[in-house]
Amino acid sequence: MTLKVMTVYGTRPEAIKVAPVVKALEACPDFESTTVVTGQHREMLDQVNAIFGIVPDHDLDVFAHGQTLNSIMAKVFDRLDPVLVQERPDAVVVQGDTSTVAAASIAAFYRQIPVVHIEAGLRSGDISSPFPEEANRKLTSQVTALHLAPTSTSRDNLVREDIDAATIAVTGNTVIDALLHTVEQQIPFTDARLAEAERSGRSVMLVTTHRRENWGGAMEGVGRALKALAQRYPEQLLVLPAHRNPIVREAVLPYLMGLGNVVVTEPLAYGEFTRLMAASKIVLTDSGGVQEEAPSLGKPVLVMRENTERPEAVDAGTVRLIGTDEQRIVDEVSRLMDDDSHYASMANAVNPYGDGRAAERSVAAMRQLFGLGERIADFA
Incomplete structure (x- = not known):
């Protein structure tokens, strides 16, 4: 039976x-x-x-x-x-x-x-x-x-x-099982801007932010930090799949208006999101699952949280907790952009998940x- x-x-x-x-x-x-x-x-x-x-x-x-x-x-x-x-x-x-x-x-x-x-x-x-x-x-x-x-x-x-x-x-x-299955399918981008970035080989920084505990002033600081990074690294394409919650959008998106190297999309389907992770150089996030997925693809992850329930990748060196302080976000991303040895140490760390x-x-x-x-x- x-x-x-x-x-x-x-x-x-x-x-x-x-x-x-x-x-x-x-x-x-x-x-x-x-x-x-x-x-x-x-x-x-x-x-x-x-x-x-x-x-x-x-x-x-x-x-x-x-x-x-x-x-x-x-x-x-x-x-x-x-x-x-x-x-x-x-x-x-x-x-x-x-x-x-x-x-x-x-x-x-x-x-x-x-x-x-x-x-x-x-x-x-x-x-x-x-x-x-x-x-x-x-x-x-x-x-x-x-x-x-x-x-x-x-x-x-x-x-x-x-x-x-x-x-x-x-x-x-199980997220690793799902990720490996989905990446193998090579699901194409439906957004022409992302498809063009992939074809051109342009360096991409993927950003996701939505955490409830970051709502308000902390998330506005994230928006200001993203603006500063986009202006500091004009050759870098910053891609933000924007969470649909209006609290998130109202805090972050005003700072990104008019920046030519910023692409704001609607939330991406999972297959497209995994493809974007694979095409990215750096991942900046406050998500939980992304902390597990991106290291499997050899991507350094900077986590905009004060603590994490997923400490294994922090211990392994592929994830770094940086909090939501505006200046620290700028400094930590800049270090990955400017210091090749620091980047390699995170990108090549073993994924423990x-x-x-x-x-x-x-x-x-x-x-x-x-x-x-x-x-x-x-x-x-």
């Missing part, structure tokens, strides 16, 4: 990281895979599903402009519970740290359904940063039956919180959870 595994996800980063596991579950004869999207992100979520050929079985469609975190959580609780009753899954899989993850894991726990948490054990050590992700991760860990930790550091974080080590598997990060077999390890751990087989060796 096959066991039903329900994967619940709602944002583009979640979709990217669950996709390899969903495909591995579909290929495993022991499991019947069911997918539920909450639609916490809408258009970007659908784009990722299309890349991996995933057609969700249920769509909770919780997205609404300007809604609060409490509203998202309430909608997921209310709309997911009838699906749990209808489908009666043997396990619910969640990924990461969004409001979808926290709500879905607690809803499953209330229905006494085992929770499997992909990317378990990330910790920044500050409950308010990143917000609300750090709290969502910790809440989810309390109700999880199987913790799929991406690294040994994440495993150690869980053990320190008195999580039973027997319930933890170190898998590597995965080897492309995270989904395989994840499904093997799920088989062991149900007494169907043995795990394979942890990712080291």
